[in-house]
Amino acid sequence: SQLLGLDFQVFTCFEAFRAFYGPKIIYCNEKAFKGAIQIPVQGLLFENDIRPQNPKVSYFEGLPCFFQVSVPGGDLPFDLFSMVFYLISRYEEYLPGRRDHFGRFPAEESLAHQSGFLQMPLINYWALRLGGMLSKRAGLPAFQPTAKYAFLPTYDIDHAWAFLHKGLTRAIAGTLKDLARLDLNGLKTRFRVYAGREKDPFYTFDFLDQLTQRYDLRPIFFFLLAKWSKYDTNNSLQSPDFRQLIERLSGQFPVGIHPSFRSNVEADYLKTEIQNLEKITRRPVVRSRQHYLILHMPQTYRRLIQQGIREDYSMGFADQTGFRASIAHPFFWFDLPKNQPTPLKIFPFQVMDVTLNHYLKHTPEQALEQVRPLIQHCRQVGGIFCTLWHNSSFTEKPPWENQRHLYTQIIKIAL
Template identity: 40%
Template sequence: MLLYSEHISPRLRYVAGFISKELLALPIRVTSDKEAFVTHDGPRINYSAENIPGTFRIIPVPLLSETNISPQNISCFEHHGRKAFFATGGNFPFDIFAASFYLITRYEEWLPHEKDEYGRYAHTNSLAWKEGFLGIPLVNYWLLDLKEALKAVYPNLVFRHPDFKFAPTYDIDQAWSYLHKGWRRNLGAALKELVSGKWSRLQQRLAVLQGRRKDPFDAYEWLDGLHLYCRLKPYYFSSWRPVVRAWTGISRRPVPVCSS
């Protein structure tokens, strides 16, 4: 498939490659040569403001031709029962290239923003949260819509069969509440709980360390059982090496552990 644009930018190449990999069984080749595009014998996407007859046209917004990062004027609308933005025209009602680039690169997180209590981008600032699609794979739905629109113009176009793989990942800050932390840390914490009058927490700590109660963070047998039942291969991430050693030690089967 050949995609024509008057201006070829790294952003356009990136998102064209992404859509090609996710949707099509053939790569999208990007060109700024109008004559080669017009004479091309095959599926063509006209990503320009110029109307070229006999092609699939998506009218672009400026985002992919820009080189800076600046706030975007975004107004959402409904498309097939789901949110979309960067409305333009042509054979597709919005600039799916620019809209997909905006979401998959987390463009808005590069702009000045309010951070959460952990110093991260607060999800409540995001367009997805404000427009109610935070838990929806919106770009994937857009690609399905694009597939149908392309099929209407190019019925013989071959599309990639979606291959889904679920890989559970866990980012472990603290693998245990009391165990595997050494006697110095536990003694200091216990004295602090004693002085501050946190009797229930002190009793819980002592019960866990004496083996009379399970550590409140110990969900590992349940996780192992779940992974075995669902035939899943989990990945665990931790920046604390004792956590990594202890985790692999209690697991009942080989578990790939990545230390970030």
């Protein structure tokens, strides 16, 4: 219903199914009901445990598919429903396997990457194909999806300022670190910023304001409000300027929490960080995106639900662009070990600045060519093209030269 805009009923009684007037889908391996589209059953949807499935990817009418089942007279040679469930539930991320140094499930371990369909929203394409089959079987005009394409820019605010508003102790520590590395350019910039002779390089919100006004954008901002730690080096909440920035942006745009790295191992930190953001914005916090995109299934999402989060924007890979859950639309997370649907709505993103610049080491030209097909796919299926950028990436200092131009070009293509 979400992807195709169609109302439907589920029947377990064959007589009620037979009496229904309208296009029909029958999910079984027995002799097909005349006039109904038959989807064969592989069995995954009737299991309660989690075990390796070892899907083998092939192609049917130009699209990847797996969970092949041979049923005489069937309309598809594979179990479409089990395939969709396997992908959208992130079934493979519950299985033992290699993780990166942050404990994350890497893109190269995914079936989509290994089989060459990570860069396309496969579920959307198969949904449209199914809609076309229903229209044709019912003798109706060619199927037209109701979902409309949209562009959703999002920003993670890990460091609103590079040098300012971090407290005296951290300012001294940062200076000593620059000295130890003989980073003369860094020291020069640092002292010019402290002296008020140069703008802090990470404070790029005037540029973001200009983009928002020029292109009529509706971005979402995610704020890191952690206690300082090795991987949580955000500005101090004691800074009035930082609190004022959050107040200003939350008054104009949707905002969310950026749960700290530390909150993945100490659950109380997440509650405190959410409460701190609520005190500043004076409204409930319902959106979240994981710092470092740390997703541990199912613990991460369960913790978010317990703290009242209703939308999460972490569904994407750090090391690759593409469609981690093979879909270009939001969907509700399914708790696989509990075998239960949940109220947590997942908003996938397709591309992150750090992916293009750090992991893939693309030039701006290469990055644009990597992103362009993602936008085209989202347009074709009426999906949401969602980007993840950091304010600090617009600094125009190494290694982020030309990032403003690249991002502006992406916006122009995406609109």
